[in-house]
Every structure is written in C-alpha cells, then in structure tokens.
Amino acid sequence: MMTTKIPKCLLAIPCALALLLSACGGGNSDHEEMRRAEDDRRYYVIGTNPNYPPMQMVDPDTGEMVGFEIDLMNAIAEAGGFEIRWRSVEWRGIFAALDAGDIDAIISAATITEERRKRFDFSNPYFKISQRVVVRRDDLGKVSEISDLDDKTIGVQLATTGQILVEEQYPHWDVATYNNAPLAFADLRTGRIFGFMVDEPVAEEYGRVNPEAAELFAPLPFIFSEEEYGIVVRKNQPRLLNMINEGLRKVQEAGIDIDLQEKWIQ
Amino acid sequence: MAWWAVLILALLTLGALWLGLVPGGFEGENPYRRIFRRILDGRSASQRIDRVAILTSFMVVGASLCISLGLGIMVGSLQVVRNRVCRFLGAFYVEAVRGIPVYVMLLFVYFGVRNLVGDYVTLTPFFCAVAALGVAYGAYMSEVVRAGIMSIPSEEIEAASLEGTPVQVFGYIILPQALRTILPALANESIALLKDSALVGLITVVEITRAAEIHAGSTFQYLETYAVLAMIYLVLSLILSRFQRTLERLYGGARAFKEA
Numbered sequence: 448m449m450t451t452k453i454p455k456c457l458l459a460i461p462c463a464l465a466l467l468l469s470a471c472g473g474g475n476s477d478h479e480e481m482r483r484a485e486d487d488r489r490y491y492v493i494g495t496n497p498n499y500p501p502m503q504m505v506d507p508d509t510g511e512m513v514g515f516e517i518d519l520m521n522a523i524a525e526a527g528g529f530e531i532r533w534r535s536v537e538w539r540g541i542f543a544a545l546d547a548g549d550i551d552a553i554i555s556a557a558t559i560t561e562e563r564r565k566r567f568d569f570s571n572p573y574f575k576i577s578q579r580v581v582v583r584r585d586d587l588g589k590v591s592e593i594s595d596l597d598d599k600t601i602g603v604q605l606a607t608t609g610q611i612l613v614e615e616q617y618p619h620w621d622v623a624t625y626n627n628a629p630l631a632f633a634d635l636r637t638g639r640i641f642g643f644m645v646d647e648p649v650a651e652e653y654g655r656v657n658p659e660a661a662e663l664f665a666p667l668p669f670i671f672s673e674e675e676y677g678i679v680v681r682k683n684q685p686r687l688l689n690m691i692n693e694g695l696r697k698v699q700e701a702g703i704d705i706d707l708q709e710k711w712i713q
Numbered sequence: 714m715a716w717w718a719v720l721i722l723a724l725l726t727l728g729a730l731w732l733g734l735v736p737g738g739f740e741g742e743n744p745y746r747r748i749f750r751r752i753l754d755g756r757s758a759s760q761r762i763d764r765v766a767i768l769t770s771f772m773v774v775g776a777s778l779c780i781s782l783g784l785g786i787m788v789g790s791l792q793v794v795r796n797r798v799c800r801f802l803g804a805f806y807v808e809a810v811r812g813i814p815v816y817v818m819l820l821f822v823y824f825g826v827r828n829l830v831g832d833y834v835t836l837t838p839f840f841c842a843v844a845a846l847g848v849a850y851g852a853y854m855s856e857v858v859r860a861g862i863m864s865i866p867s868e869e870i871e872a873a874s875l876e877g878t879p880v881q882v883f884g885y886i887i888l889p890q891a892l893r894t895i896l897p898a899l900a901n902e903s904i905a906l907l908k909d910s911a912l913v914g915l916i917t918v919v920e921i922t923r924a925a926e927i928h929a930g931s932t933f934q935y936l937e938t939y940a941v942l943a944m945i946y947l948v949l950s951l952i953l954s955r956f957q958r959t960l961e962r963l964y965g966g967a968r969a970f971k972e973a
Contacts, residue, residue: 539930542933543935546935562932562933566933605927605930606926606930607930614931623838624917625917626915630824633824634917
C-alpha cells in the first residue's frame with residue numbers, strides 16, 4: 448500500500464510546479480507584447496493610479512477603474528486607431544514603471560514639467576489645472592490669506608508637483624508626505640493635518656467617491672500654480688506619441704473632452 | 714574577516730559615490746553629494762521637521778528595539794511558566810501579532826486606531842511607528858526567547874529550584890544562559906527591525922527611506938538615490954552585527970565551539 452501512495456503524493460509536486468509556471472506565463476503576456484517591434488504592437492499598456500477621483504478611481508460597486516482620464520484615454524485610443532489595456536500603478540512608482548517598460552504610457556494627472564520633460568515625452572496638453580489646498584469645511588473661515596497657513600501642517604502627496612511646489616516656495620511650512628491622496632484625506636478628516644495640497648480637480652471633486660467627503664472638505668480659494676496635464680511616453684516611442692496626439696486632436700475637435708469634463712468635473 | 718570585507722566594500726562604494734567615481738559619469742554637478750545630504754538630513758522637504766532623517770531613523774529603531782526586546786523577554790518567559798492563563802495569554806499575543814504584516818500594522822495603528830481613541834490621546838506618527846514595530850517584533854523575539862529557555866536542560870532548572878526562589882532561578886540561571894544561546898537569533902531580528910523601519914514613511918515619519926523617496930520622486934535620480942540608500946542601510950546593519958559579535962565574545966556565546 449505504501450509503495451503506491453508515495454508516488455501519488457510526489458506526483459502533486461510537478462503538477463503544482465506546472466501550474467505555477469503557467470500562472471507566471473499568463474502574467475507575462477503583456478511583457479511579451481511589449482517586447483515586440485514598435486510596428487507590430489497589437490496593443491499598448493496604459494498605466495494609471497486609480498486613487499485620484501475624479502480623474503480616475505475604482506468604482507466601489509463594480510470594482511472597475513472609471514473617471515475622466517479613463518474615458519478620455521479610451522476615446523483617444525479609439526480616435527487614434529490603436530488598442531489599449533489598462534494597468535493600475537501606484538503613483539510614486541509610475542515613472543519608474545514607464546522607464547522600466549512595464550507600461551507604455553501614463554495618463555494619471557501628470558503635470559508637464561521641465562524636469563519630467565528631460566526624461567520623458569509628453570503629449571499635447573489636455574487639461575489645465577492649478578494646485579489648491581483642501582481644508583475641512585469648518586476651517587474655511589480660519590484662513591484669509593496664504594500666510595495664515597504658515598503655522599499649520601499641510602499634507603502633500605509623494606512625488607507630485609504639489610510636493611515640489613511646497614518644497615520650493617513654502618519651505619517654512621510644516622509638511623506631512625503621503626503615499627497617496629486617500630491617506631492624506633484620512634488624516635485631514637481626523638485633523639492631523641490642517642490642509643492638503645492637491646490638484647484642483649481632486650480638491651473640488653474628491654466627494655465623488657464618498658458623499659461624506661463632499662460635506663467634510665472644501666478647497667481654499669487660493670490658486671498656487673498654473674499647470675497642464677499631458678500623457679507621458681518614453682522618449683523612444685515616436686509612433687505611439689504621434690498616435691496619441693492624433694487621437695487627442697480628433698477628440699478635442701469633436702468636443703468629446705469638453706463633454707467628459709462636464710460629466711466628471713463640473 | 715567576512716564582516717570587514719563587506720564593510721570595506723560598502724564604505725568604498727559610498728566613498729566612490731561621494732567622489733562621483735561612477736561608470737559613465739554624469740552631466741554637470743556631482744548629484745551624489747546632494748543625495749547624501751538629502752537622505753541623511755531630509756529637512757529640505759520642510760524646514761519645520763525638527764529632526765534630521767538619519768536621527769529619526771535611529772530613534773525609531775532604538776525605541777522599537779527596546780520595546781520589542783522587553784516584550785519579547787516578558788512574553789517568551791510567560792509562555793514557559795506553569796500557570797495556564799499566562800501561557801495562553803503569551804501564545805495568544807504571539808499568534809495574533811505575527812500573522813499580520815508590519816505594513817498593515819502601521820496602517821491599522823496610525824489610520825485605524827486614531828478613530829477609536831483620537832479624542833482622548835494624540836497619536837503622533839512617531840509614536841505609532843514605534844508602537845507598531847515594537848509590538849510586531851516583540852512577538853517575533855518572544856519566540857526566540859522561548860526557544861532559548863527551552864534549550865536549558867530541565868534537570869538544571871530542577872536542581873537550581875532546590876536552592877533558589879523562582880525569581881532567582883529565572884534571573885540567575887535561566888535568563889543568562891538563554892540570552893547567550895539566542896544572541897545570534899536576537900541580532901537577526903534586530904537587523905530585520907532596522908530594515909523594516911524603512912516602512913514607517915507610510916505614516917509620514919520622515920526617516921531616511923522617506924527622505925530618499927522624496928528626493929528621487931522630484932529629481933528622477935532613482936538609481937543614484939536608492940544605491941546610496943541601500944549602502945547606508947548596509948553600513949547600519951553591519952554596525953548592529955559588530956555589536957552582536959562583541960556581545961558574543963563578552964558572554965561566551967561562540968566559545969562553546971572553540972572549546973569543543
């Protein structure tokens with residue numbers, strides 16, 4: 448009896464290994480696709496950080512990524528005649544993921560900056576924003592000018608233009624740095640930070656994920672910067688960049704971007 | 714020997730980076746000096762951060778090491794006493810805590826517990842970091858301590874019990890021998906704690922990893938910044954292992970091998 452039982456148990460090991468290998472193979476299909484020559488690519492992988500309502504977020508009911516930039520990029524791909532697949536990437540690692548070739552492009556509220564332009568190519572701008580500071584609604588009256596923030600703790604998100612702006616222009620502020628926007632809003636809610644410096648659409652529309660948030664938070668009236676969002680690609684992808692710009696041009700001519708802004712932002 | 718080899722390699726690498734001796738070189742100013750300053754200091758992100766990043770790292774590691782060692786010795790001993798309630802409590806703590814990732818523990822303590830007790834006490838990021846790391850590593854260390862105590866022959870404990878009170882037996886016979894045996898394992902856990910302290914940037918504590926992330930995020934010097942950061946951690950853990958070797962020499966942990 449024993450002699451027949453032992454081989455059966457051992458048989459499970461190669462089976463498990465085979466399963467594991469096939470699982471790895473499945474996960475790597477995007478990588479295989481990305482190794483193809485630029486002209487034979489069947490689809491491009493678009494990275495985004497779905498922690499940034501209303502630009503992109505995960506719909507709590509369906510678990511799918513939705514938002515202004517999701518709709519916009521889908522429209523651009525359709526107009527530009529190329530296929531895309533979405534991948535969710537943490538913001539702080541998103542440029543490194545693009546650099547490493549895990550994704551082909553970023554549409555994730557990425558502001559066009561000189562520093563980023565040195566390393567990556569940007570599409571034409573598709574949305575104008577500014578940096579704003581969100582506070583709790585009860586605290587709105589406590590601030591009448593920017594210098595009233597001098598003795599307050601302000602949250603920023605790691606590796607965002609908001610963080611760089613505070614670092615360069617308001618180095619005397621007390622700053623708390625968060626990995627993503629929801630963590631900063633969590634601390635804003637409980638009063639550990641007085642305000643959160645974030646892109647304007649998020650400052651105004653964070654309540655879209657959570658109706659409670661709409662009642663709790665409101666942005667201060669100050670405009671801290673003028674910025675423009677662009678879609679980011681690696682420098683060696685002129686073909687993809689052209690297709691994105693062409694698609695974006697068609698989308699803008701048809702006024703689809705304005706419709707989407709009305710749907711998601713205003 | 715091996716220790717010196719790794720230390721010299723790490724210091725040579727750090728020195729080469731400081732002097733800018735890297736393959737391929739760089740355009741313009743040597744970026745590494747700025748990276749060293751930004752990682753070790755970290756205050757440029759906000760001048761009001763009251764401590765430099767490296768000091769914050771030391772304080773987080775030092776405080777949570779003390780807590781976890783104390784908890785480890787207490788709970789490890791609790792699990793070998795005769796009283797069933799004590800044994801149950803000790804085992805309960807270990808099983809409950811060691812199954813939770815430190816990352817999740819930090820999220821839970823900082824963002825979660827705040828909602829329960831925030832109206833009565835202020836939970837600062839530093840306090841939460843130390844509490845989460847200390848409690849988590851206390852569980853890991855208590856298992857090591859328990860192993861050390863169980864390695865002592867029961868005859869020896871019985872013989873000692875004839876003469877001394879339980880407290881005396883524990884303090885003079887059990888604990889010194891157990892600690893000597895488990896020194897390498899405790900040092901291992903301490904080095905693991907040092908490395909896990911890199912996680913506390915999650916809850917806004919600006920230690921060296923967070924300072925490095927802030928620098929890399931705005932300059933895109935990922936390779937350069939994280940190379941320096943990795944070498945700094947290596948040097949710090951080498952210091953801990955030297956401390957371990959010194960203790961082993963002083964308390965004779967390694968002598969058993971030489972005599973045998």
